[in-house]
Amino acid sequence: MTTAVAAPFRFFALEVVRTRRLGPSLVRVTFAGPDLHAFRSDGRDQSLSLFLPHPGQSEPVVPLHLGDGWWQGWRELPDDVRAVMRSYTLRDLRADAEGHTTEIDVDFVLHGVAPGPGGAVAAGPASRWAARAAAGDRVLLLGPAVADNRAIRFRPPEGTDLVLLWADETAVPAATAVLGSLPAGTRARVWLEVPHAGDIQDPVTAADAEITWFVRGAGGEGSPMALDGIRAAELPAAGRPYAWIAGEAGCVKQVRRLLVGERGVDRRDVTFVGYWRRGSTEEQLREQGYS
Template sequence: MSDAPFDFFDTHVLRTERLSPSFVRVTFGGDCLARFAGGGRDQRFKLFLPHPGQARAELPTDPLNWYPAWREMDPAERAVMRSYTVREQRHSPEELDVEFALHGDTGPASRWATRARPGDHAVLLGPTVADNGGVDFRPPPDTDWVLLSGDETALPAIAGILDWLPAGTEARVWLEVPDPADRRWLPTRARSEIIWTCRGRSAISMHDSIRDAVLPGGTPYAWIAGEAGGVRALRRVLVNERGFDRRQVTFTGYWRRGTTEDQLLTEGTLAAVGED
């Protein structure tokens, strides 16, 4: 056990559920998850997976200085690392749901999630305090309504935010998914309006839909995430065309077209899209 605000959690797969063509939910278990202090909303954590043929994920033991030690390990042996969002956490018994956006066998996490079975090993690096740096959705006190937007990689985070929003919160939500069958009910106590677009199939793009939408009055707060280039472009729409104060927009690149997460880690740009 560590005194750090984050720690490693040794877990195993309890069950999986295919939610739609592009999503599978993996439920992790382990008594150690009692110490996982998720802050709700878009709570981010690191997931470490074993390579094919390995029974366990191999990684350093020190949660404070893990990254330099992990980088020094043999890439063929060290655990595969990816960033994900907590979809839901439950206690007694300890369970944590993660929803994986699938893209075939083109990435190790997608391959692992597609084939995950009960008992499979994984390690989480997550928070031990609820107010932690892995939560980005933080609307200012004077916020009158919120705008949420993202592609399929951001759908679990948006679902978590909607689940967290206080009753009566005004929310406008745009989600872009690969397949029409990926659309689903997202529970919330907020007064939400959700607009789904399907990449390459919808009559209007998500960006154009937001550009042309009739938005509520008052002070907005926007949270947008997904492919880095698209996130930057949408931020320009909100600030330059829709009149949002740039300080009222939280924007995060979950991935970059044509770039693997390993390459982003090497560049030191994971979960960041940069200022224009």
């Protein structure tokens, strides 16, 4: 699998301006920089690629001087030199009076950093970076310069009258961003799963949304806790529901199978994204076509 920089995407050189812990498993990092004036996004589940430095590096190493050949050049760098690349969701952005983006927020899951059962997954380089991120830390972001772009996957078809969302902690930032984008009166049923009670949030939304949180605790990995709730949910006999499912790839598959096979949601009206797969790195997922 290859990645190219092509319109509407470009690189943005950014710095951390502040961080805020959202719970045991989540930290929000706010970025800014002069390059952001060209950043555009319609939000929802906007995907971004972040390039992070290794410990001891002052900035991420990406051979941008190679132009279109940056990807191959980056791949050829030693593992302990080339920037760590990870996919994240735009949680929020702020703009000035002229509409130029001034700050963006990205929420990081602290796999293996948070205490308790949620730390069962070994901490990866992005979690370790986010746990110690501080103002002035430098990153590169590959993101959109056009608001409506192909890295936004949440796209309810015309005629949708019910939105169904399922997400684990890695997709909670995207799910809550989606909720914030829904217009008033939109009906939504939402199931969100997190490792700790302290990770539960109160999403801001104008939608008519029924949100159910599940706290996995010890021994809760492997199968979505929401399956029984989705199976028992009262869905209208008529109409056109649209489902968005994101998180651990195996769990996403189970939820999709239930919605399509048991609840009768048209498979064409289901967007499903494996943000991660238990036991696999993001590099392996990219090779498998999951990210």
